[in-house]
Amino acid sequence: MDSRNFPLEALIAKVQRLSPVDDEDIAALRSLSHRTDRRRSQQYIVREGDKPTECCLLVDGYAARSKLSAEGGRQIVSFHVSGDMLDLQHLFLDRADHFVQAMTDVTLAWIPMPALRELISNRPRVGTAFWRDALIDASIFREWVLNVGRRDAKTRIAHMLCEFITRSEAAGLGSVESMRLPFTQEQIGDATGLTAVHVNRMLRELTEEGLIRRSPGMLQVRDWSGFRRVAAFDAAYLHAAA
Amino acid sequence: MDSRNFPLEALIAKVQRLSPVDDEDIAALRSLSHRTDRRRSQQYIVREGDKPTECCLLVDGYAARSKLSAEGGRQIVSFHVSGDMLDLQHLFLDRADHFVQAMTDVTLAWIPMPALRELISNRPRVGTAFWRDALIDASIFREWVLNVGRRDAKTRIAHMLCEFITRSEAAGLGSVESMRLPFTQEQIGDATGLTAVHVNRMLRELTEEGLIRRSPGMLQVRDWSGFRRVAAFDAAYLHAAA
DNA sequence: CGGTTCTTTGACGAGATTCAATGCCGGTGG
DNA sequence: CCACCGGCATTGAATCTCGTCAAAGAACCG
Numbered sequence: 001m002d003s004r005n006f007p008l009e010a011l012i013a014k015v016q017r018l019s020p021v022d023d024e025d026i027a028a029l030r031s032l033s034h035r036t037d038r039r040r041s042q043q044y045i046v047r048e049g050d051k052p053t054e055c056c057l058l059v060d061g062y063a064a065r066s067k068l069s070a071e072g073g074r075q076i077v078s079f080h081v082s083g084d085m086l087d088l089q090h091l092f093l094d095r096a097d098h099f100v101q102a103m104t105d106v107t108l109a110w111i112p113m114p115a116l117r118e119l120i121s122n123r124p125r126v127g128t129a130f131w132r133d134a135l136i137d138a139s140i141f142r143e144w145v146l147n148v149g150r151r152d153a154k155t156r157i158a159h160m161l162c163e164f165i166t167r168s169e170a171a172g173l174g175s176v177e178s179m180r181l182p183f184t185q186e187q188i189g190d191a192t193g194l195t196a197v198h199v200n201r202m203l204r205e206l207t208e209e210g211l212i213r214r215s216p217g218m219l220q221v222r223d224w225s226g227f228r229r230v231a232a233f234d235a236a237y238l239h240a241a242a
Numbered sequence: 243m244d245s246r247n248f249p250l251e252a253l254i255a256k257v258q259r260l261s262p263v264d265d266e267d268i269a270a271l272r273s274l275s276h277r278t279d280r281r282r283s284q285q286y287i288v289r290e291g292d293k294p295t296e297c298c299l300l301v302d303g304y305a306a307r308s309k310l311s312a313e314g315g316r317q318i319v320s321f322h323v324s325g326d327m328l329d330l331q332h333l334f335l336d337r338a339d340h341f342v343q344a345m346t347d348v349t350l351a352w353i354p355m356p357a358l359r360e361l362i363s364n365r366p367r368v369g370t371a372f373w374r375d376a377l378i379d380a381s382i383f384r385e386w387v388l389n390v391g392r393r394d395a396k397t398r399i400a401h402m403l404c405e406f407i408t409r410s411e412a413a414g415l416g417s418v419e420s421m422r423l424p425f426t427q428e429q430i431g432d433a434t435g436l437t438a439v440h441v442n443r444m445l446r447e448l449t450e451e452g453l454i455r456r457s458p459g460m461l462q463v464r465d466w467s468g469f470r471r472v473a474a475f476d477a478a479y480l481h482a483a484a
Numbered sequence: 485c486g487g488t489t490c491t492t493t494g495a496c497g498a499g500a501t502t503c504a505a506t507g508c509c510g511g512t513g514g
Numbered sequence: 515c516c517a518c519c520g521g522c523a524t525t526g527a528a529t530c531t532c533g534t535c536a537a538a539g540a541a542c543c544g
Contacts, residue, residue, distance in 0.1 A: 065384070067384060067385070067387075067388045069388060069392045069393055069474060070474035071474075073392035073393075074392070075387060075388040075391045075392045077384045077387045077388065078384075088377075089377045089380065089381070091373070092370060092373040092374045092377055093374065093377050093378070093381070093481050094481070095478070095481075097381050097384070097385075097478055097479045097481070098384060121363070121366055121369070124363055127363070128334060131333070131334040131376075132334045132335065134373075134376060134377065134380065135330075135331045135334050135335050135376065136335070137380060138331065138376065138379060138380040138383055139331070139335070139339050141380055141383030141384055141386075141387060142307070142309060142319045142320075142339070142340060142383055143309070143339075144383075144387045145309075145317060145319045145383060145386045145387055145390055146309040146311060146317040146319065148387055148390045148391040148435070149317045149390040149434070149435030150311045150315035150316070150317045150435060151311055151313075151315070152531080152532095153531075153532070184489085184490060184491090185490075185491065185492095186490080192391070193390065193391030193392060194532075194533090195532075195533055195534080196490085196491085197491095197492085197493090197532090197533075197534080197535095198531090198532055198533070200491065200492060200493085201492090201493090201532090203491095204492080204493095216490090216491095216540090216541065216542085232311065232312035232313075236337070236339060237339045239335050239336070239337075239339070394499080394500095395499075395500070426521090426522065426523090427522075427523065427524095428522080436500075436501090437500075437501060437502080438522085438523085439500090439501075439502080439503095439523095439524085439525090440499090440500055440501070442523065442524060442525085443500095443524090443525085445523095446524080446525095458509075458510095458522090458523095485544100486543100486544095487542100487543090487544095488541100488542085488543085488544105489540105489541085489542075489543100490539105490540080490541075490542090491538100491539080491540070491541085492537100492538085492539075492540090493536100493537090493538085493539095494535105494536090494537090495534100495535090495536090496533100496534080496535085496536105497532105497533080497534075497535095498531105498532090498533075498534090499530105499531095499532085499533085500529105500530090500531085500532095501528105501529080501530075501531085502527100502528085502529070502530090503526105503527090503528085503529095504525100504526090504527090504528105505524100505525085505526090506523100506524080506525080506526105507522100507523080507524075507525095508521105508522080508523070508524090509520105509521090509522080509523095510519100510520095510521095510522105511518100511519085511520090511521105512517100512518085512519085512520105513516105513517095513518085513519105514515105514516095514517085514518095
């Protein structure tokens with residue numbers, strides 16, 4: 001069952017990683033009503049201030065959440081891969097407090113909120129999976145506060161890349177040795193609180209140190225344990241979801 | 243019913259702000275078993291790596307969550323006031339991924355996790371309140387990523403203080419005109435990704451500009467709308483929980 | 485191909501850190 | 515009662531990391 005024909009399979013795979021669901025739970029997930037949708041790279045999926053009535057699942061491609069500062073600065077606060085719910089929070093919060101944007105061409109599945117709320121309350125194991133998903137997202141945000149607040153530029157960029165690689169691999173997308181990297185250096189800067197120029201300098205150093213190799217749109221890690229060390233990366237905060 | 247005699251009243255007040263619970267819901271909350279506990283200022287409440295079996299409610303006083311970087315840097319990722327649940331996440335995640343520490347002498351109420359899980363599943367309106375609480379926490383973390391990543395030092399400190407004042411007021415603790423401030427300048431630096439020295443300089447400027455007045459352990463805002471403007475503070479991300 | 489976006493590099497400047505010293509305040513014990 | 519001590523606040527000077535500005539080269543797209 002690939003995600004083209006069964007858009008919810010990526011979600012089911014993730015729910016199974018998060019909670020010990022049974023066959024009935026999976027059947028209930030699979031029978032969720034939904035409509036699929038495509039967006040081109042860089043298009044917005046949710047805008048700050050929106051009041052969504054459906055919940056958005058990222059079926060295929062990459063997305064990012066971002067916020068804007070008053071002076072026009074942009075901060076990416078997380079990225080997402082296939083199988084991730086992009087606005088679980090709107091099940092319980094009225095208005096979007098940030099933007100969600102496609103980083104590549106994406107396929108989305110929009111699921112009506114009432115159906116999801118019912119699923120959560122009628123199927124406790126699925127509810128637990130969603131709880132865990134939301135709480136792991138929060139743990140990732142905390143790690144990002146630390147990353148942006150207290151690590152130097154090189155460590156910061158390396159850490160963000162380690163997380164991206166770890167989560168992408170868990171979603172079955174490429175490997176440490178060769179991974180699609182759907183971000184420009186400007187976007188890596190937006191995720192790490194740096195400028196594109198400085199990101200470029202740090203990536204050059206990481207390359208010169210033999211830790212990574214870069215080609216357009218791709219990233220290879222040549223020394224994964226060395227790279228994790230430079231990144232001060234410890235995956236505990238992902239709570240084995242990746 | 244003050245919190246000394248009825249430790250859970252602060253939680254009930256907060257739940258009522260978050261979700262339209264009925265009398266039975268409140269009765270169920272009030273009958274939650276729990277044990278109260280005190281900690282001195284600066285003591286740890288939860289340590290990274292812990293596997294808690296009870297959930298901790300902050301009944302009285304102030305607390306903060308923090309993480310440590312490999313180089314020994316410390317990042318405070320959120321602060322908490324009375325009525326806040328300090329480790330809701332451990333209902334669904336095994337291990338603590340960060341520290342929770344008392345900022346003042348505190349009173350805590352420890353509630354067994356099974357009782358809380360039952361409450362969430364048997365009382366949907368209470369469950370909704372906890373969902374909203376967890377999701378608002380996540381929204382606050384996102385705002386902190388933006389704060390630390392993209393705002394300059396003065397704005398950053400002012401923003402953190404605006405949030406503290408807004409949430410403290412909502413919890414019934416003081417007013418904009420006169421608020422207890424239970425953080426040293428070092429701790430404000432840990433929350434904003436700055437050094438204590440630079441925090442001091444920025445606080446001096448904010449004072450000289452007539453926006454705030456400081457006295458030991460206290461903060462007065464002399465020009466709330468001017469202060470919010472300097473802080474680029476828009477409370478939308480608190481989702482009316484404060 | 486021609487234009488656009490992204491990457492790369494250098495020179496310079498600014499904001500924040502580091503280091504160091506002084507002052508302040510509350511608590512404690514002689 | 516007061517002297518001492520430790521933690522916190524304050525300030526200045528030197529330094530450094532990262533940002534800004536500018537320009538050129540590489541990759542991508544119609």
